[in-house]
Amino acid sequence: MTHALDRVCVVIPAYNEAAVIADVIRDVRRLFDHVVCIDDGSLDETSVKAREAGAVVVRHPLNRGQGAALQTGLEWALQQQSFEAIVTFDADGQHRPEDAARMADFLIERGLDVVLGSRFAGAAYDMPRLKRLLLKAATLYTRVASGIPVTDTHNGLRALSPRGAAAMKFNHRGMAHASEVLQLISANQLSWAEYPVEVRYTEHSLAKGQSLWNSVNILWDLTWKKHP
Amino acid sequence: MTLVQVLLTAAVVLIIVIALRSRRSYRTRAAKKLAFLLLALVSIVAILFPSLVQTVASFVGVGRGSDLVLYASVLLLLYTSLDFYLRFQDIDAQVTSLTRALALAQAEDDSPSLGPAPEGLEPRDSGTPGR
Numbered sequence A: 001m002t003h004a005l006d007r008v009c010v011v012i013p014a015y016n017e018a019a020v021i022a023d024v025i026r027d028v029r030r031l032f033d034h035v036v037c038i039d040d041g042s043l044d045e046t047s048v049k050a051r052e053a054g055a056v057v058v059r060h061p062l063n064r065g066q067g068a069a070l071q072t073g074l075e076w077a078l079q080q081q082s083f084e085a086i087v088t089f090d091a092d093g094q095h096r097p098e099d100a101a102r103m104a105d106f107l108i109e110r111g112l113d114v115v116l117g118s119r120f121a122g123a124a125y126d127m128p129r130l131k132r133l134l135l136k137a138a139t140l141y142t143r144v145a146s147g148i149p150v151t152d153t154h155n156g157l158r159a160l161s162p163r164g165a166a167a168m169k170f171n172h173r174g175m176a177h178a179s180e181v182l183q184l185i186s187a188n189q190l191s192w193a194e195y196p197v198e199v200r201y202t203e204h205s206l207a208k209g210q211s212l213w214n215s216v217n218i219l220w221d222l223t224w225k226k227h228p
Numbered sequence B: 001m002t003l004v005q006v007l008l009t010a011a012v013v014l015i016i017v018i019a020l021r022s023r024r025s026y027r028t029r030a031a032k033k034l035a036f037l038l039l040a041l042v043s044i045v046a047i048l049f050p051s052l053v054q055t056v057a058s059f060v061g062v063g064r065g066s067d068l069v070l071y072a073s074v075l076l077l078l079y080t081s082l083d084f085y086l087r088f089q090d091i092d093a094q095v096t097s098l099t100r101a102l103a104l105a106q107a108e109d110d111s112p113s114l115g116p117a118p119e120g121l122e123p124r125d126s127g128t129p130g131r
Helices: A021-029 A046-052 A066-080 A097-110 A129-146 A162-167 A177-187 A203-208 A212-224 B003-020 B026-048 B050-060 B065-110
Strands: A008-014 A034-039 A056-059 A085-088 A114-118 A158-160 A192-196
Touching (some): A008 A066, A008 A097, A021 A034, A021 A046, A034 A066, A046 A056, A056 B065, A066 A085, A066 A177, A066 B065, A097 A114, A097 A158, A097 A192, A114 A177, A158 A162, B003 B050, B026 B050, B050 B065
Parallel strands (some): A034 A056, A114 A192
Antiparallel strands (some): A114 A158
Protein backbone atom coordinates (compact mmCIF):
# COMPACT_ATOMS: atom_id res chain seq x y z
CA MET A 1 0.00 0.00 0.00
CA THR A 2 1.52 3.24 -1.06
CA HIS A 3 -0.92 5.48 0.77
CA ALA A 4 -1.71 5.56 4.43
CA LEU A 5 -5.08 3.97 5.02
CA ASP A 6 -5.51 6.07 8.16
CA ARG A 7 -6.76 8.82 5.87
CA VAL A 8 -9.50 6.54 4.62
CA CYS A 9 -12.92 6.13 6.21
CA VAL A 10 -14.96 2.97 5.65
CA VAL A 11 -18.72 3.49 5.67
CA ILE A 12 -20.85 0.42 6.43
CA PRO A 13 -24.62 0.75 6.28
CA ALA A 14 -26.29 -1.98 8.30
CA TYR A 15 -29.83 -3.08 8.99
CA ASN A 16 -30.48 -5.97 11.36
CA GLU A 17 -26.99 -7.39 10.88
CA ALA A 18 -26.22 -8.20 14.51
CA ALA A 19 -25.31 -11.76 13.56
CA VAL A 20 -22.36 -10.81 11.36
CA ILE A 21 -21.61 -7.10 11.79
CA ALA A 22 -18.97 -7.53 14.49
CA ASP A 23 -16.96 -10.00 12.40
CA VAL A 24 -17.23 -7.83 9.31
CA ILE A 25 -16.05 -4.72 11.18
CA ARG A 26 -13.16 -6.55 12.84
CA ASP A 27 -12.15 -7.88 9.46
CA VAL A 28 -12.19 -4.35 8.00
CA ARG A 29 -10.29 -2.95 10.96
CA ARG A 30 -7.36 -5.26 10.26
CA LEU A 31 -6.56 -2.77 7.49
CA PHE A 32 -8.49 0.41 8.31
CA ASP A 33 -8.48 2.55 11.45
CA HIS A 34 -11.66 4.42 10.74
CA VAL A 35 -14.91 2.56 10.35
CA VAL A 36 -18.30 4.18 10.69
CA CYS A 37 -21.33 1.94 10.82
CA ILE A 38 -24.69 3.46 9.99
CA ASP A 39 -27.28 1.49 11.89
CA ASP A 40 -30.39 2.06 9.82
CA GLY A 41 -32.89 1.74 12.63
CA SER A 42 -32.16 -1.93 13.27
CA LEU A 43 -34.44 -3.82 15.61
CA ASP A 44 -31.60 -6.01 16.84
CA GLU A 45 -28.25 -5.42 18.55
CA THR A 46 -26.49 -4.12 15.44
CA SER A 47 -25.43 -0.83 17.09
CA VAL A 48 -24.02 -2.50 20.19
CA LYS A 49 -22.12 -5.14 18.23
CA ALA A 50 -20.71 -2.57 15.82
CA ARG A 51 -19.52 -0.33 18.64
CA GLU A 52 -17.92 -3.27 20.44
CA ALA A 53 -16.08 -4.18 17.27
CA GLY A 54 -14.55 -0.71 17.17
CA ALA A 55 -16.71 1.23 14.74
CA VAL A 56 -18.17 4.67 15.27
CA VAL A 57 -21.92 4.12 15.20
CA VAL A 58 -24.34 6.61 13.71
CA ARG A 59 -27.84 5.40 14.32
CA HIS A 60 -30.92 6.29 12.30
CA PRO A 61 -33.84 6.44 14.73
CA LEU A 62 -36.04 5.15 11.87
CA ASN A 63 -35.34 2.64 9.12
CA ARG A 64 -34.86 4.72 5.98
CA GLY A 65 -33.26 2.36 3.50
CA GLN A 66 -29.76 1.61 2.34
CA GLY A 67 -29.42 4.65 0.11
CA ALA A 68 -30.37 6.95 2.97
CA ALA A 69 -27.98 5.20 5.34
CA LEU A 70 -25.12 5.42 2.85
CA GLN A 71 -25.65 9.13 2.39
CA THR A 72 -25.68 9.65 6.16
CA GLY A 73 -22.36 7.80 6.35
CA LEU A 74 -20.84 9.88 3.59
CA GLU A 75 -22.01 13.08 5.25
CA TRP A 76 -20.55 11.97 8.57
CA ALA A 77 -17.22 11.22 6.94
CA LEU A 78 -17.18 14.56 5.12
CA GLN A 79 -17.93 16.38 8.37
CA GLN A 80 -14.74 15.00 9.91
CA GLN A 81 -12.76 16.83 7.20
CA SER A 82 -9.81 14.53 7.61
CA PHE A 83 -10.30 11.83 4.98
CA GLU A 84 -8.75 11.59 1.56
CA ALA A 85 -11.03 8.75 0.55
CA ILE A 86 -14.27 7.21 1.72
CA VAL A 87 -15.05 3.58 1.03
CA THR A 88 -18.56 2.14 1.10
CA PHE A 89 -18.71 -1.46 2.22
CA ASP A 90 -21.62 -3.89 2.67
CA ALA A 91 -22.44 -5.13 6.14
CA ASP A 92 -23.12 -8.73 5.19
CA GLY A 93 -19.53 -9.75 4.65
CA GLN A 94 -19.64 -10.16 0.88
CA HIS A 95 -16.69 -7.80 0.26
CA ARG A 96 -13.01 -8.26 1.02
CA PRO A 97 -11.21 -5.54 2.99
CA GLU A 98 -8.15 -6.12 0.78
CA ASP A 99 -10.16 -5.08 -2.27
CA ALA A 100 -11.37 -2.00 -0.40
CA ALA A 101 -7.80 -1.03 0.48
CA ARG A 102 -6.60 -1.46 -3.09
CA MET A 103 -9.52 0.59 -4.39
CA ALA A 104 -8.84 3.44 -1.95
CA ASP A 105 -5.21 3.35 -2.98
CA PHE A 106 -6.11 3.35 -6.65
CA LEU A 107 -8.50 6.29 -6.16
CA ILE A 108 -5.93 8.44 -4.39
CA GLU A 109 -3.09 7.50 -6.70
CA ARG A 110 -5.07 8.29 -9.85
CA GLY A 111 -6.80 11.33 -8.39
CA LEU A 112 -10.21 9.91 -9.26
CA ASP A 113 -13.55 10.88 -7.74
CA VAL A 114 -15.15 7.46 -7.81
CA VAL A 115 -13.85 3.90 -8.04
CA LEU A 116 -16.54 1.26 -8.47
CA GLY A 117 -16.00 -2.33 -7.49
CA SER A 118 -17.04 -4.72 -10.23
CA ARG A 119 -17.87 -8.38 -9.88
CA PHE A 120 -17.83 -8.94 -13.59
CA ALA A 121 -14.47 -7.30 -14.11
CA GLY A 122 -13.12 -9.66 -11.44
CA ALA A 123 -14.30 -13.01 -10.25
CA ALA A 124 -17.43 -13.82 -8.35
CA TYR A 125 -17.72 -17.02 -6.43
CA ASP A 126 -20.82 -19.12 -6.45
CA MET A 127 -23.08 -16.51 -7.99
CA PRO A 128 -26.45 -18.08 -8.67
CA ARG A 129 -27.32 -18.03 -12.36
CA LEU A 130 -30.60 -16.15 -11.91
CA LYS A 131 -28.87 -13.48 -9.85
CA ARG A 132 -26.21 -13.08 -12.53
CA LEU A 133 -28.88 -12.66 -15.19
CA LEU A 134 -30.78 -10.10 -13.13
CA LEU A 135 -27.63 -8.13 -12.41
CA LYS A 136 -26.72 -8.12 -16.08
CA ALA A 137 -30.18 -6.79 -16.94
CA ALA A 138 -29.97 -4.10 -14.25
CA THR A 139 -26.55 -3.13 -15.54
CA LEU A 140 -27.81 -2.84 -19.09
CA TYR A 141 -30.67 -0.62 -17.97
CA THR A 142 -28.35 1.63 -16.00
CA ARG A 143 -25.87 1.87 -18.83
CA VAL A 144 -28.58 3.04 -21.16
CA ALA A 145 -30.15 5.40 -18.61
CA SER A 146 -26.96 7.04 -17.36
CA GLY A 147 -24.74 6.71 -20.39
CA ILE A 148 -21.97 5.29 -18.21
CA PRO A 149 -20.49 2.05 -19.54
CA VAL A 150 -20.01 0.10 -16.33
CA THR A 151 -19.91 -3.67 -16.04
CA ASP A 152 -21.56 -3.95 -12.62
CA THR A 153 -23.97 -1.38 -11.24
CA HIS A 154 -25.12 -3.04 -8.09
CA ASN A 155 -21.93 -3.49 -6.20
CA GLY A 156 -21.80 -1.92 -2.75
CA LEU A 157 -18.03 -1.63 -2.73
CA ARG A 158 -16.97 1.83 -3.87
CA ALA A 159 -14.23 4.33 -3.12
CA LEU A 160 -15.01 8.03 -3.25
CA SER A 161 -13.00 11.21 -3.06
CA PRO A 162 -14.47 13.96 -0.82
CA ARG A 163 -15.72 15.63 -4.00
CA GLY A 164 -17.28 12.39 -5.18
CA ALA A 165 -18.86 11.75 -1.79
CA ALA A 166 -20.31 15.26 -1.66
CA ALA A 167 -22.01 14.67 -5.01
CA MET A 168 -23.88 11.59 -3.75
CA LYS A 169 -27.22 13.16 -2.87
CA PHE A 170 -29.69 10.37 -3.45
CA ASN A 171 -33.35 10.86 -4.31
CA HIS A 172 -33.93 7.19 -3.76
CA ARG A 173 -33.52 6.14 -0.20
CA GLY A 174 -33.94 2.44 -0.99
CA MET A 175 -31.96 0.18 -3.29
CA ALA A 176 -32.40 2.28 -6.43
CA HIS A 177 -29.50 4.46 -5.25
CA ALA A 178 -27.11 1.93 -6.78
CA SER A 179 -28.16 3.02 -10.25
CA GLU A 180 -28.44 6.60 -9.10
CA VAL A 181 -24.75 6.64 -8.22
CA LEU A 182 -24.00 6.40 -11.94
CA GLN A 183 -26.49 9.09 -12.86
CA LEU A 184 -24.81 11.36 -10.29
CA ILE A 185 -21.35 10.56 -11.64
CA SER A 186 -22.56 11.53 -15.08
CA ALA A 187 -24.49 14.63 -13.97
CA ASN A 188 -21.60 15.96 -11.86
CA GLN A 189 -18.94 14.99 -14.40
CA LEU A 190 -16.98 13.03 -11.84
CA SER A 191 -13.93 11.07 -12.92
CA TRP A 192 -14.41 7.36 -12.33
CA ALA A 193 -13.04 3.91 -12.94
CA GLU A 194 -14.00 0.33 -12.25
CA TYR A 195 -11.86 -1.98 -10.22
CA PRO A 196 -12.14 -5.77 -10.22
CA VAL A 197 -13.21 -7.19 -6.89
CA GLU A 198 -14.22 -10.54 -5.56
CA VAL A 199 -17.57 -11.07 -3.99
CA ARG A 200 -18.22 -13.87 -1.57
CA TYR A 201 -21.73 -15.21 -1.78
CA THR A 202 -22.37 -16.72 1.58
CA GLU A 203 -25.67 -18.16 2.61
CA HIS A 204 -26.13 -15.16 4.85
CA SER A 205 -25.48 -12.55 2.17
CA LEU A 206 -27.82 -14.31 -0.24
CA ALA A 207 -30.58 -14.45 2.31
CA LYS A 208 -30.16 -10.74 3.00
CA GLY A 209 -29.75 -9.84 -0.65
CA GLN A 210 -32.19 -8.46 -3.14
CA SER A 211 -35.15 -10.56 -4.06
CA LEU A 212 -36.20 -10.60 -7.68
CA TRP A 213 -39.39 -8.84 -6.73
CA ASN A 214 -37.53 -5.84 -5.47
CA SER A 215 -36.15 -5.20 -8.94
CA VAL A 216 -39.68 -4.20 -9.93
CA ASN A 217 -39.71 -1.67 -7.08
CA ILE A 218 -36.31 -0.38 -8.07
CA LEU A 219 -37.31 0.06 -11.70
CA TRP A 220 -40.46 1.87 -10.62
CA ASP A 221 -38.49 4.21 -8.38
CA LEU A 222 -35.99 4.96 -11.10
CA THR A 223 -38.59 5.81 -13.71
CA TRP A 224 -41.02 7.72 -11.52
CA LYS A 225 -39.15 9.40 -8.72
CA LYS A 226 -37.36 12.13 -10.57
CA HIS A 227 -38.06 15.06 -8.32
CA PRO A 228 -36.21 16.06 -5.20
CA MET B 1 -64.23 9.91 -31.28
CA THR B 2 -67.25 11.27 -29.53
CA LEU B 3 -67.09 14.58 -27.71
CA VAL B 4 -66.93 12.87 -24.33
CA GLN B 5 -63.95 10.78 -25.39
CA VAL B 6 -62.07 13.90 -26.41
CA LEU B 7 -62.97 15.65 -23.17
CA LEU B 8 -62.05 12.72 -20.94
CA THR B 9 -58.73 12.07 -22.69
CA ALA B 10 -57.85 15.74 -22.40
CA ALA B 11 -58.86 15.70 -18.75
CA VAL B 12 -56.59 12.74 -17.94
CA VAL B 13 -53.60 14.42 -19.55
CA LEU B 14 -54.41 17.71 -17.84
CA ILE B 15 -54.71 16.03 -14.46
CA ILE B 16 -51.31 14.41 -14.75
CA VAL B 17 -49.72 17.69 -15.85
CA ILE B 18 -51.37 19.64 -13.05
CA ALA B 19 -50.50 17.07 -10.41
CA LEU B 20 -46.86 16.93 -11.47
CA ARG B 21 -46.45 20.70 -11.54
CA SER B 22 -45.11 22.66 -8.62
CA ARG B 23 -47.29 22.01 -5.66
CA ARG B 24 -45.92 24.64 -3.38
CA SER B 25 -46.86 27.98 -4.93
CA TYR B 26 -49.61 30.09 -3.39
CA ARG B 27 -51.36 30.11 -6.73
CA THR B 28 -51.59 26.33 -6.98
CA ARG B 29 -52.79 26.02 -3.42
CA ALA B 30 -55.40 28.74 -3.94
CA ALA B 31 -56.51 27.14 -7.21
CA LYS B 32 -57.00 23.83 -5.42
CA LYS B 33 -59.26 25.41 -2.82
CA LEU B 34 -61.29 27.19 -5.46
CA ALA B 35 -61.62 23.99 -7.46
CA PHE B 36 -62.85 22.23 -4.35
CA LEU B 37 -65.49 24.91 -3.73
CA LEU B 38 -66.56 24.70 -7.36
CA LEU B 39 -66.86 20.94 -7.08
CA ALA B 40 -69.03 21.25 -3.98
CA LEU B 41 -71.21 23.78 -5.79
CA VAL B 42 -71.58 21.60 -8.88
CA SER B 43 -72.45 18.62 -6.68
CA ILE B 44 -75.26 20.52 -4.98
CA VAL B 45 -76.64 21.72 -8.29
CA ALA B 46 -76.47 18.16 -9.66
CA ILE B 47 -78.29 16.83 -6.62
CA LEU B 48 -81.02 19.44 -6.79
CA PHE B 49 -81.47 19.30 -10.56
CA PRO B 50 -80.74 15.72 -11.80
CA SER B 51 -82.25 16.55 -15.19
CA LEU B 52 -79.48 19.11 -15.69
CA VAL B 53 -76.89 16.33 -15.41
CA GLN B 54 -78.84 14.33 -18.00
CA THR B 55 -78.87 17.33 -20.33
CA VAL B 56 -75.12 17.81 -20.05
CA ALA B 57 -74.59 14.06 -20.54
CA SER B 58 -76.66 14.02 -23.71
CA PHE B 59 -74.79 17.07 -24.97
CA VAL B 60 -71.33 15.48 -24.64
CA GLY B 61 -72.55 12.14 -25.96
CA VAL B 62 -72.97 10.04 -22.82
CA GLY B 63 -76.16 8.01 -22.55
CA ARG B 64 -77.01 8.47 -18.91
CA GLY B 65 -76.30 11.26 -16.43
CA SER B 66 -75.10 8.75 -13.86
CA ASP B 67 -72.43 7.56 -16.32
CA LEU B 68 -71.14 11.10 -16.61
CA VAL B 69 -70.98 11.35 -12.82
CA LEU B 70 -69.04 8.06 -12.73
CA TYR B 71 -66.49 9.34 -15.27
CA ALA B 72 -66.05 12.54 -13.32
CA SER B 73 -65.50 10.53 -10.12
CA VAL B 74 -62.83 8.39 -11.75
CA LEU B 75 -60.99 11.53 -12.89
CA LEU B 76 -61.18 12.94 -9.39
CA LEU B 77 -59.86 9.68 -7.97
CA LEU B 78 -56.95 9.75 -10.42
CA TYR B 79 -56.07 13.26 -9.39
CA THR B 80 -56.30 12.64 -5.64
CA SER B 81 -54.25 9.44 -5.88
CA LEU B 82 -51.49 11.17 -7.80
CA ASP B 83 -51.55 14.19 -5.53
CA PHE B 84 -51.36 12.06 -2.40
CA TYR B 85 -48.61 9.90 -3.86
CA LEU B 86 -46.44 12.90 -4.64
CA ARG B 87 -47.20 14.57 -1.36
CA PHE B 88 -46.31 11.35 0.45
CA GLN B 89 -42.98 11.28 -1.36
CA ASP B 90 -42.23 14.82 -0.23
CA ILE B 91 -42.95 13.92 3.37
CA ASP B 92 -40.92 10.75 2.98
CA ALA B 93 -37.90 12.74 1.81
CA GLN B 94 -38.36 15.14 4.71
CA VAL B 95 -38.47 12.29 7.20
CA THR B 96 -35.22 10.97 5.73
CA SER B 97 -33.52 14.37 6.07
CA LEU B 98 -34.76 14.68 9.62
CA THR B 99 -33.61 11.17 10.52
CA ARG B 100 -30.17 11.93 9.07
CA ALA B 101 -29.84 15.24 10.92
CA LEU B 102 -30.87 13.56 14.16
CA ALA B 103 -28.46 10.65 13.67
CA LEU B 104 -25.53 12.96 12.89
CA ALA B 105 -26.29 15.25 15.84
CA GLN B 106 -26.50 12.24 18.14
CA ALA B 107 -23.20 10.88 16.83
CA GLU B 108 -21.54 14.21 17.55
CA ASP B 109 -22.86 14.16 21.12
CA ASP B 110 -21.48 10.65 21.56
CA SER B 111 -17.95 11.51 20.52
CA PRO B 112 -16.53 14.35 22.66
CA SER B 113 -13.12 13.76 21.08
CA LEU B 114 -14.28 15.85 18.16
CA GLY B 115 -14.80 18.86 20.40
CA PRO B 116 -12.96 20.06 23.49
CA ALA B 117 -13.29 17.62 26.39
CA PRO B 118 -15.24 18.95 29.39
CA GLU B 119 -13.09 20.42 32.15
CA GLY B 120 -11.88 17.94 34.74
CA LEU B 121 -13.44 14.95 33.04
CA GLU B 122 -11.73 12.03 31.43
CA PRO B 123 -12.84 11.88 27.82
CA ARG B 124 -15.18 9.01 27.27
CA ASP B 125 -14.44 6.29 24.79
CA SER B 126 -14.96 8.16 21.55
CA GLY B 127 -15.64 5.11 19.47
CA THR B 128 -12.77 6.04 17.14
CA PRO B 129 -9.94 4.09 18.69
CA GLY B 130 -6.72 3.21 16.91
CA ARG B 131 -5.77 -0.33 16.13
